[in-house]
Amino acid sequence: MDCAITVRDLDLYYGTFQALKKVPLDVMRHRITALIGPSGCGKSTLLRTLNRMNDLVPGVRIQGQILLEGRDIYAADMDVCALRKRVGMVFQRPNPFPLSIRDNVTFGLRVAGQTDRDVQDEVVEQSLKGAWLWDQLKDQLNRSALELPMDQQQRLCVARVLAVEPEVILMDEPCSALDPIATARIEELMLDLKTRYTIVIVTHNMQQAARISDYSGYMLLGDMVEFGATSGVFTSPKDKRTQDYVSGRYG
Amino acid sequence: MQRHFDEELQALKLQLMKMSALAEAMISEAVKALMDRDPSRVQTVYEREKEVNHLQVVIDEMCLTLIALHQPAAGDLRFILGAAKTNSDLERLADLAVNIVDEAKELMEQPPLKPFGILPRMAILARTMVRDSLHAFVNREPGKAREVLLRDDELDQLKRDVTAELTDYMSRDPSAVSRGLALVLVARNLERVGDHATNIAENTIFVVEGRDVRHHGG
Numbered sequence: 001m002d003c004a005i006t007v008r009d010l011d012l013y014y015g016t017f018q019a020l021k022k023v024p025l026d027v028m029r030h031r032i033t034a035l036i037g038p039s040g041c042g043k044s045t046l047l048r049t050l051n052r053m054n055d056l057v058p059g060v061r062i063q064g065q066i067l068l069e070g071r072d073i074y075a076a077d078m079d080v081c082a083l084r085k086r087v088g089m090v091f092q093r094p095n096p097f098p099l100s101i102r103d104n105v106t107f108g109l110r111v112a113g114q115t116d117r118d119v120q121d122e123v124v125e126q127s128l129k130g131a132w133l134w135d136q137l138k139d140q141l142n143r144s145a146l147e148l149p150m151d152q153q154q155r156l157c158v159a160r161v162l163a164v165e166p167e168v169i170l171m172d173e174p175c176s177a178l179d180p181i182a183t184a185r186i187e188e189l190m191l192d193l194k195t196r197y198t199i200v201i202v203t204h205n206m207q208q209a210a211r212i213s214d215y216s217g218y219m220l221l222g223d224m225v226e227f228g229a230t231s232g233v234f235t236s237p238k239d240k241r242t243q244d245y246v247s248g249r250y251g
Numbered sequence: 252m253q254r255h256f257d258e259e260l261q262a263l264k265l266q267l268m269k270m271s272a273l274a275e276a277m278i279s280e281a282v283k284a285l286m287d288r289d290p291s292r293v294q295t296v297y298e299r300e301k302e303v304n305h306l307q308v309v310i311d312e313m314c315l316t317l318i319a320l321h322q323p324a325a326g327d328l329r330f331i332l333g334a335a336k337t338n339s340d341l342e343r344l345a346d347l348a349v350n351i352v353d354e355a356k357e358l359m360e361q362p363p364l365k366p367f368g369i370l371p372r373m374a375i376l377a378r379t380m381v382r383d384s385l386h387a388f389v390n391r392e393p394g395k396a397r398e399v400l401l402r403d404d405e406l407d408q409l410k411r412d413v414t415a416e417l418t419d420y421m422s423r424d425p426s427a428v429s430r431g432l433a434l435v436l437v438a439r440n441l442e443r444v445g446d447h448a449t450n451i452a453e454n455t456i457f458v459v460e461g462r463d464v465r466h467h468g469g
Contacts, residue, residue, distance in 0.1 A: 184252065184254075185252065188252060188253075188254065188255060191255045207322050210319065210320040210321070210322070211256075211320055211321055211322075230320065231316045231319070231320060234319040234320055235315055235316060235319045
């Protein structure tokens with residue numbers, strides 16, 4: 001199997017509450033994997049375990065295994081900063097820093113000590129091109145990122161992730177703050193990005209998962225109810241609960 | 252904005268064009284097998300039917316997946332529904348070609364009945380209707396589709412004429428009954444070929460204009 005990330009028997013507790021129950025997941029390389037399910041099903045929690053964002057939440061306890069290219073990311077010697085560089089994240093609401101467009105994109109480089117202006121310029125151009133922003137923004141790189149419209153802000157956040165050359169991009173409801181046209185643009189961008197990156201997306205929007213993902217996992221109350229090729233999950237799901245959810249009968 | 256979805260619609264269209272070409276060629280080969288008493292063409296039709304059957308499954312699967320995953324609307328939705336319906340018509344056309352060569356094979360084993368009379372005219376008309384309806388569907392030409400619809404009445408009339416002609420012939424020569432009946436069946440199959448071409452033409456108008464012209468509607 002051509003897996004970038006393999007999750008096995010993952011249990012996650014917030015204090016005494018068990019949010020994930022023996023969850024399995026295979027994230028295929030250069031494919032889009034969508035996690036769907038009702039609020040509170042554990043999909044965002046699962047996403048955040050993939051680059052150890054949950055480490056920042058007090059009282060979290062994790063059992064099981066998550067392998068990135070065969071290496072356990074919860075191993076004692078794992079460099080968490082390096083991990084988050086390899087597995088980047090785009091959040092629900094665009095969260096550009098209150099800096100210029102250029103400084104947003106080069107932020108990760110500067111943190112890593114890269115001060116060479118030529119290198120930075122090249123990264124800015126490539127990253128903005130990768131996020132379909134270069135043509136619109138190349139003449140205003142010193143403008144504040146906060147002045148951009150929402151969808152450009154969100155794509156700038158994608159560019160900021162691309163700048164550190166990740167292998168995997170995690171996206172947590174990346175379109176929920178966007179209108180349908182901006183959403184369509186992000187979706188097309190994701191389809192373009194998957195030729196170079198592995199993408200995992202959490203979405204409330206089932207249709208979005210159907211449109212863009214190659215694999216879908218349906219989660220309910222901390223269980224991975226069904227996981228498989230998206231075409232199968234949306235045309236002939238095996239589990240009655242998945243059937244009810246994808247056909248809009250859930251609840 | 253160019254959509255990835257458009258590439259998938261294009262892929263569906265290419266498969267339909269492939270199937271159209273096969274079905275059209277099968278009708279053509281079947282008619283030639285009959286007229287020229289050519290057994291090699293019989294075999295060609297049988298072989299192509301397998302390909303058509305395979306494509307039917309592939310195209311249905313594509314339509315199902317496109318609808319389930321992309322929630323198509325308006326022209327995209329009509330195209331996918333039209334493609335699924337045309338897919339069924341193409342598969343039926345291929346079956347009719349097989350029916351015709353089944354009869355042709357039987358007839359080849361017996362002496363020729365007589366000059367075919369008006370059956371060749373019927374075969375040519377049916378074949379042309381298939382070709383034109385598929386051309387109209389693939390190239391989105393409702394005008395051409397409407398011409399096909401007008402020709403169906405003529406085909407039905409020819410079928411009645413062929414049947415009358417053969418009935419008369421058989422009543423005068425009882426030894427010709429089995430061959431005559433085989434040709435009546437061929438005529439009936441050709442008439443059905445026209446019906447499927449008509450369906451495809453109606454689908455074309457629905458896909459392009461959003462207008463349902465079946466049963467003299469629209």
